[in-house]
Amino acid sequence: MTDRYASFVQSGAGRALVKRLGLPDPPRLRRHRPGDPLLPGPALLGAATGGRLAEPVGTLLAAAGIELRDPAAGTDATERFGALVYDATGITDSTGLRQLYDFFHPAARSVTPSGRVVVLGTPPAECDTPREATAQRALEGLTRSIGKEFGRGVTAQLVYVTADGDAGTNTSLEATLRFLLSGRSAYVSGQVIRIGAGTATAPADWDRPLAGQVVLVTGAARGIGAALARVLARDGAQVVALDIPAAGDALAGVANEIGGSAVQLDLTGPDAPTRLADHLAARQGRVDVVVHNAGITRDKTLGRMDADRWDQVIDVNLASQERINDELLARELIPAGGRIVSVSSIAGIAGNRGQTNYATSKAGVIGLVDSLAPALRGRGISVNAVAPGFIETRLTARIPLVIREAGRRMNSMAQGGLPVDVAETIGWLSWPASGAVSGNVVRVCGQSLLGA
Template sequence: MADRYLSFTGTAPGRFLTRRLGLPQPAALRRWSPGSPGFVGGVLHLTAGKSELSGPAFPEFPSPSDAPAAVLLDATGVRDVEGLAEVHAALHPVVRSVDASGRVVVLGAPLSSGDHHQAAAQQALEGFTRSLGKEIGRGRTVNLVRLTDTSAAESTLRFLLSPKSAYVSGQVIEVGQPQEVDVDIDRDLPLAGRTALVTGGARGIGAAVAETLARDGARVVVLDVPGASADAERLAARLGGSSLALDVTAPDAGARIAEALPDCLDVLVHNAGITRDRRLANMPAERWSSVLDVNLASVLRTTDALLETGTLRRGGRIVATASIAGLAGNTGQTNYGASKAGVVGLVRSLAPRAAAEHGVTVNAVAPGFIETKMTAAIPLFIREAGRRMNSLGQGGLPVDVAETTAWLAHPASGAVNGQVVRVCGQSLLGA
């Protein structure tokens, strides 16, 4: 559905009127497209404190000529309050010059359990980046990446410093030790030779995820309920993949998926989900149980089955779909919020064990207000509030969730594990 307010604010009268009335002035976001895959400007590298990074050098990015498209600040060496002054000194002179829809990425270090001065300074970076994200404007984003080894950071930095991360801001992403990759990765087709299964993939966000993974070279299996089989088949045919008509709540869903994938699976995307909104006092048991069964129980069952049978290969990726409703809560969505918070718990508990025992990473995306048929049906004033209550002042698109999923599915993203990444434009809810 078109965002008429965003279109209006892009006109001269719209800019004048919204400025005079103190209304939000969202900027049109620049997203990835085949003809414009990257930013025109370069990346400005800055340092605060003495860098503590190890490993190979950062991936090469072009240097800026005038207005940088992005700023990468290495603050891993900030260990005290004096070091935080260097963060200010580094970014203060340049923050205004970052191009529209540009990026600021701050690199931090893990918090030290034995040095509370370092821990305080590094934790301060979270408040700094989230605050900067709320004031920087013009469609620009700010994120913090905690890491210790540059060799594990390439896929994450390429994502966050690109148009693919247009609706990801105010996030803190932890990057651990690199995971061995057996084959050379084609930068244009990183998922070539890999099979990806997307549940609830026939429409909406699921269809965008399937399209994006196919763009990156994956053979995509579009799974959806039998009632959506026609849409799933059409999408799969267009993407050169296949479809699977299956109710994920079936007790044998995991076994049937394994049977349909004799050559195994590399990427499992849990996207299937439903809402049955009503305040708790008015919510019958059926509305509660149906949402929990689709959104959480089926995710648990199929994940367990596909790991236990070895259907999900070593080096595989599990990307589940949470929601900011599970992180911040939402009126009328106790069932939905519980199910999506449960997905977060699954990710945080399973991620270290799945990596150790199966060589598989487990992460989640947590969408905010995304422009879909479901949000288009929301009453006008509530819909407008949902769109504006984030730092970017607009709703996201299904492709924003898809690009984040593709980054987490990337073969070089093995050091990103146990993360829940909000795709919400830095929503003011639960921020």
């Protein structure tokens, strides 16, 4: 689906009109292309007094080929930065928050278009004192505001990193920074990501972080699911693409394109979990990553909705995920180091008129993450979700024009996202290196105003 307004804005006449009338100005986003550097310019790396992460992060970034600048050494006023990275773990009370201003104020106008801002903190629940927890919670307001202020495709994120870390924590911190600083995170902004302790394995090649992994993608025939299959295969995964029999031709096309395998199966069938588990056991022997992407909408206001519409959406979008997880986990087909990633929606966070069934199912997916993540931590299996906002698909193309335009513009990027944006985020959560990232719900919405 083409965003004609965004295309017009990129023209000379369009830019002049946008500036004159103060209209939304969708930037051209930097998206990942294999072989691209992580950043288009150097990173300015700063730290609060007593910060515990600046040194290891500096080592990680330098090893990733990023040029680093130290604000204490002074910088050229004309220099532009691909990223601002700040270690705020040393801030232990509200007076220390002034250090944020001292770092970001002089650098705020020096970030390149589609640059990145990442703030590192300590989870408030792990802080030693109420004052420290208060100061660390304040970081969320900073990063979300930066995401709305800086514009030009610049994203801003807060990453809480446990102080009780291990080698897995450091590996997952590197994986997270590689995702957030790169073009893979083009439509992710204003997010809070939590990294705990856990098992994580760095890849031999960061360009193929899923090499050797068997990944199941449901709803893979088209849209976000097809983009998922392509991105995961690009990153080295052996993809098992699943969809309903009615989508068999499209599914086969995707599987053939990526060199994966196709499974035609209705996930709501009473024997679907057993049939799927039998297939994976016989063909692959295991499944390292399960991506629950299959989903449907059956929209009506609650007072006009028949029971079938309610039941179908809950069954496909939520209950089928639970049944599949139960079967695969019971048969130990998801090994230690495995990943479960579910697709939720901002509708599950903010609600949506005419979608009580859909919003209920997608909020349930968040509940699934909240409950399963701690339960599976001991087995070394991570559980996360992504919550897409307005993504340009055949489904959003059917939305009435005025509502569609509002969905596109009501975010910090002033545009809709692409299926690849959701796929890249799920890809990162699927990496073996992301094992200490668990229990997160990451919005892929361009920092939408809905639910903010």
